[in-house]
Amino acid sequence: MTEAKLAGSASDRRPTLIDFDTVLESFDPAMGLEVHVELNTATKMFCGCPTGFGAAPNTQVCPTCLGLPGAMPVVNGKAVESAMRIGLALNCEIAEWCRFARKNYFYPDMPKNFQTSQYDEPIAFDGYLDVDVDGETFRIEIERAHMEEDTGKATHVGGTTGRIHGADYSLIDYNRAGIPLIEIVTRPIMGAGEKAPLVAKAYVSALRDLVKALGVSDVRMDQGSMRCDVNLSLAPKGSGALGTRSETKNVNSLRSVERAVRYEMSRHAGILLAGGKVLQETRHFHEDDGSTSPGREKSDAEDYRYFPEPDLVPVAPSREWVEELRGTLPEPPAGRRTRLQAEFGFSDLEMRDVVAAGALDLIAETVEAGTTPQAARKWWMSELARRANDTGVALDEVGVTPAQIVEVQRLIDDKTINDKLARQVFEGLYAGEGTPAEIVAARGLAVVSDDGALTAAVDAAIEAQPAVAEKIRGGNHAAAGALIGAVMKAMGGQANAARVREIIMEKLA
């Protein structure tokens, strides 16, 4: 491949982007989503090396995953089981007989220069996942879910960007090579129209929740344990056809999935409306501005020369095994939603917001950890949702655990802090300053209930606002709010508001 080809044409670097509504006037989008889920098995797909994230370079490798001459693979039974459970949860058929295949291509991060994957015989196929967007249900058809192995990780040295292009050389750590992956591929998703970006996001979100509920992966998009490739094409409105697709690789947050679909729709429309042809190519997503840029052109010359992996024998799960695994599946998400809404006493509107925000599991975990549904909902849907939005991460990646929320709520309930101070406790949690109690102590956030300090502050407030004091004496108890506010302000929000009111009332009775 020549470098000139990689750089793309001038129009690719400065594409014409069409306004989203205008796109929809002329085109129907079709999407295909390929999601790679890294399993959380203790060992790799074909060897006994550990899979822990963040180990020192090349400390989790053996002859097999390093591709040393003579080494051989042996399938991790737990990974097969996880693959089947994912398949079953996605309403797939489980193959009675399937094989691994070699996908042959050279790349320095791939130790054997072939990836052991599955080709025309996936472990799971023909399933679906229903997702909800604004009260409308979309059925996403699953073409297949298959097993494969991850590659090593290259870092690029030299050049200016730290990226692959322009680098002088690269350094490779093979710890990740051979970690089990499940690749889940949808059929083309058509008919979503203006909701296409949201449907894509909702699908990935629902898939993530499902896999998480199965307990087979950490599904951390930020750590790469869940990665999404977005295929998108446009066809003339109403034609029912499929246009030429682009494949945007490694779109690695829910928000990015939505943005990538939106961007590619606008870009494709720009090309098509100008009478151009969309290139079938791989593209890269840029988190900073939500754009995509061209990668390698997909040509027919790309020939992976698949053939059955001769070092492995077929996988033929008995129907008893399949049924046994079906019995281990968690409650289906839709039924679970209905049950939790009733248990938590959320209104339809509250429930819809919670689900849309991806907060249901987190709220359920928080309730489980020991607080009321309303308290859990309050924190996840306000403070933490704001934090997630500000920092551009998913709600479960804001860095606060359900157990910590329970502890914060307890501090409020026993009047150590109030809601306002709680926000500062969360600041401390984001910054990793310790447990909520430690943060309260370190930041000096406890509410002041000491009468001496409060009485002095009340006296000062009465003196500063004699007119208000007079109203209260005259029986207008509602006016006390102004004095309480002044005391709170003077004490940096840390006064026990109930006690302040009592002191004011005693003094102005």
Place this chain on the structure above:
Amino acid sequence: MPELSRGEVRHLADLARIDLSDAELDHLAPQLNVILESVASIQGVAGDDVVPTSHPIPMTNVFREDVVVPCLTPEQALAAAPEREDDKFAVPRILGDEQ
């Protein structure tokens, strides 16, 4: 029986990452065609009713427990590396994309 042209041989060598010189092409291309011609005889021998065998001894479901076994040390892993930097393998600049 399609005959492999020089261009096709070069393309196959490229796919297989072998940098054939012109002299090597001259030498190998005719030999390859002789071999291909002799193996082409199998076409049409077995019909659709014959199931392909990828393995002489049929077995299924050979699995390993999900239990960690000791790894190589980085020293062992990197001992044969043509080039290394700290505990990573150093390779020349990579063309193409992140996979």
Place this chain on the structure above:
Amino acid sequence: MSWIRKTAAEQADALAAGEVTSVELVQAHLDQIAATNGDLNAFLHVDVPGALAQAAASDERRSAGSPLHALDGVPIAIKDVLTTEGLPTTAGSRILEGWIPPYDGTVTARIKAAGLPILGKTNMDEFAMGSSTENSAYGPTRNPWDHDRIPGGSGGGSAAAVAAFQAPLAIGSDTGGSIRQPGAMTGTVGVKPTYGSVSRYGVIALANSLDQLGPVTRTVLDSALLHELIGGHDPKDSTSVPTPVTGLIEAAREGAKGDLSGLRVGVVKELQGDAWAPDVVERFEESVDILKKLGADVVEVSLPSFVHAMAAYYLILPAECSSNLAKFDAMRYGRRVTPEGSPSAEEVMKVSRDAGFGDEVKRRIIIGTYALSSGYYDAYYGQAQKIRTLIIEDFRRAFESVDVLVSPTAPTTAFPIGEKVDDPLSMYLQDLATIPANLAGVPGISVPSGTSREDGLPTGVQFLAPVLEDARLYRVGAALEAALLEQWGGPIVPAAYQSKESS
């Protein structure tokens, strides 16, 4: 008394009887290697200190009364296709020059666990591709019977080492005949076990669905001893058959008594004809006559799909090896050749692979790449896998009426070095008789059947048995061997390597 003339079984008995030490045995073989390897080039690497240290440890165990195995202390050589921790392993290729594996293959580990001192690593055709050992990047091995001739291949190193008394035992690997054909060419015994009955873990793969390690020895009994030692299930090889490998030694001892009554032997109709040298056929027919005399029922059987075996083999093998050899890219190990300028990884891979691989390797990689290409997969690889089914069917039918099949092992005796290097097809024909066993996974043995009347070079006879019935090979092989030894008045030995005491 020259210990190197003794069979492995005799050496083991002498160790057990305290008549010799392992150090003495190892030293005697090292001396023979020192005296002859300059001519033969059978060993690529000789581990003098390692072998002597292992021998000393063996002697200590024995004097403490706790030998690890009947063969504890008997030296062995290992084909350079199998990884040996701490000893260079090159598979005969320049691209792996100097590579020292950080791990033992399973068979290496079993050999070490049984206490056999490892003399070193034997020469082979590069990545086991060839039938003459001329494709080694480290020079050809020469046939002890005639130094201007090839010893067969790919395991010519192991066969020559055993024939020239450099080692009593050796490990070979057989993908299409690489143990059996060199056996025939050098007058030694070689066995390709049932596919999956000896672990492939640590074997630098040529064609994974065909490769099998096996014993290379001077007698059938020695092969049985080594076969039982290395065989049996290995959880590190997913294709390893979970059936114990036993009864082989017993079968060899039983067979040596010379009674084959009741044994049904099928002469393969398709492995006769013009391709077979008349002097090879003459010796073969003589062997068949002996089998009859020993009481066997000999009939002719037809396995019609054998005529397609070569073509299927030369599609399946290149396809699998083109993928197996992709890992040799000079990124993690092996010889890296860096062209001028600031080349990319891709360029370095291409240049290193061009410089590191020999012609035959390149030929097969290119054919395999072609056979797996999307437009040709069904016509070539897919079709070859169907032929494989037909051949398995042929064997199944044949073994309904006979217990073992018999044919000459190789169509000719050893040919002169250089004769076929640039004629791949005629080289491929060497494996005509041996390939079907690999395609079907059945076991095979080659036993010396005498020397050609015309050129005085050894010939071999091959027996094939059904899957997991390896014991039958030992019974019939030992019976034929015993009868021939009686006829010859002792083993046939290359002139240059005859004992100075006895000749």
